[in-house]
Amino acid sequence: MMNPLVIKVGGIILDNKQAVANLFAVISQFKAQQQRSLIMVHGGGCLVDDLMNRLALPVVRRNGLRVTPDDQIDIIVGTLAGSANKVLLAEAYKHHLLAIGLSLADGNSVNVTQLSPELGCVGVPTTGDPTLLNLLLTQHYLPIISSIGITPDGELMNVNADHAAVAIAKNLNADLVLLSDVSGVLDQNKQCIPMLTMEHAEQLIAQGVIRDGMVVKVRSAFDAAKMLAKPVHIASWQENENLIDLFNGKAVGTTLLAQ
Numbered sequence: 444m445m446n447p448l449v450i451k452v453g454g455i456i457l458d459n460k461q462a463v464a465n466l467f468a469v470i471s472q473f474k475a476q477q478q479r480s481l482i483m484v485h486g487g488g489c490l491v492d493d494l495m496n497r498l499a500l501p502v503v504r505r506n507g508l509r510v511t512p513d514d515q516i517d518i519i520v521g522t523l524a525g526s527a528n529k530v531l532l533a534e535a536y537k538h539h540l541l542a543i544g545l546s547l548a549d550g551n552s553v554n555v556t557q558l559s560p561e562l563g564c565v566g567v568p569t570t571g572d573p574t575l576l577n578l579l580l581t582q583h584y585l586p587i588i589s590s591i592g593i594t595p596d597g598e599l600m601n602v603n604a605d606h607a608a609v610a611i612a613k614n615l616n617a618d619l620v621l622l623s624d625v626s627g628v629l630d631q632n633k634q635c636i637p638m639l640t641m642e643h644a645e646q647l648i649a650q651g652v653i654r655d656g657m658v659v660k661v662r663s664a665f666d667a668a669k670m671l672a673k674p675v676h677i678a679s680w681q682e683n684e685n686l687i688d689l690f691n692g693k694a695v696g697t698t699l700l701a702q
């Protein structure tokens with residue numbers, strides 16, 4: 444049996460019903476062909492931004508992470524663990540997939556602590572217990588996991604979804620694919636870089652070619668690649684015709700090398 448595959452979905456796909464439907468069509472095709480266990484970890488930052496705008500609340504990010512004041516965590520939990528998670532679950536059901544919607548805290552799958560007081564209710568993954576997820580995978584469930592966590596003191600935390608996906612992949616010794624709006628990590632000419640080493644990535648970050656959320660994504664991906672001793676892929680959820688290849692471990696988008 445192959446090791447599990449963690450698929451992280453983020454970006455404007457969460458705001459695009461057709462794109463979500465296309466992705467689940469591919470996942471259900473893959474599931475029909477392969478015995479491999481899949482876990483989906485999702486973001487939904489764009490949905491939070493939309494709601495913040497409608498509520499006339501400011502959207503503030505520092506180094507790619509959302510500043511999350513105490514009095515806004517309920518809105519964010521509602522959006523990520525609520526609507527975003529259930530929209531994905533609904534599409535999974537529509538495609539006859541046996542799915543279950545979870546957060547990082549369910550079954551203590553990923554424990555989190557507060558990152559820093561300046562960012563407010565932003566959590567970082569610490570340890571985790573894979574028992575619940577392994578149990579669900581044995582019974583052929585597709586876990587769909589939001590990036591909401593709970594601290595040991597019972598505080599709800601907003602975790603960057605790339606950090607969350609890396610934590611789950613480490614816990615399950617899984618392969619990891621990060622799907623975003625872009626075809627991969629782009630160079631200064633906006634061309635997708637097929638293979639990236641950590642050294643090259645840090646150069647591109649220093650030059651400002653890799654910016655914003657992509658800095659978090661690339662550093663998270665290398666963290667996972669090193670720990671798991673295997674490459675991690677960053678690709679677009681729009682590459683429908685290549686997604687099956689990607690899920691089978693072929694290089695699509697940018698491959699971040701473990702070395």
Ligand SMILES: Nc1ncnc2c1ncn2[C@@H]1O[C@H](COP(=O)(O)OP(=O)(O)O)[C@@H](O)[C@H]1O
Binds near residue numbers: 453455622627653657
């Ligand atoms: N060098 C780069 N290559 C690709 N995307 C980049 C780069 N630098 C900055 N970005 C930005 O990073 C975004 C992806 O990060 P992010 O928005 O956090 O993704 P997601 O929401 O899918 O987690 C891209 O949409 C792009 O605007």
Ligand SMILES: CC(=O)N[C@@H](CCC(=O)OP(=O)(O)O)C(=O)O
Binds near residue numbers: 453519566602603605
């Ligand atoms: C702390 C932090 O930044 N949390 C993110 C969680 C969602 C996310 O990461 O969504 P995408 O993967 O779609 O960008 C946020 O509030 O936007």
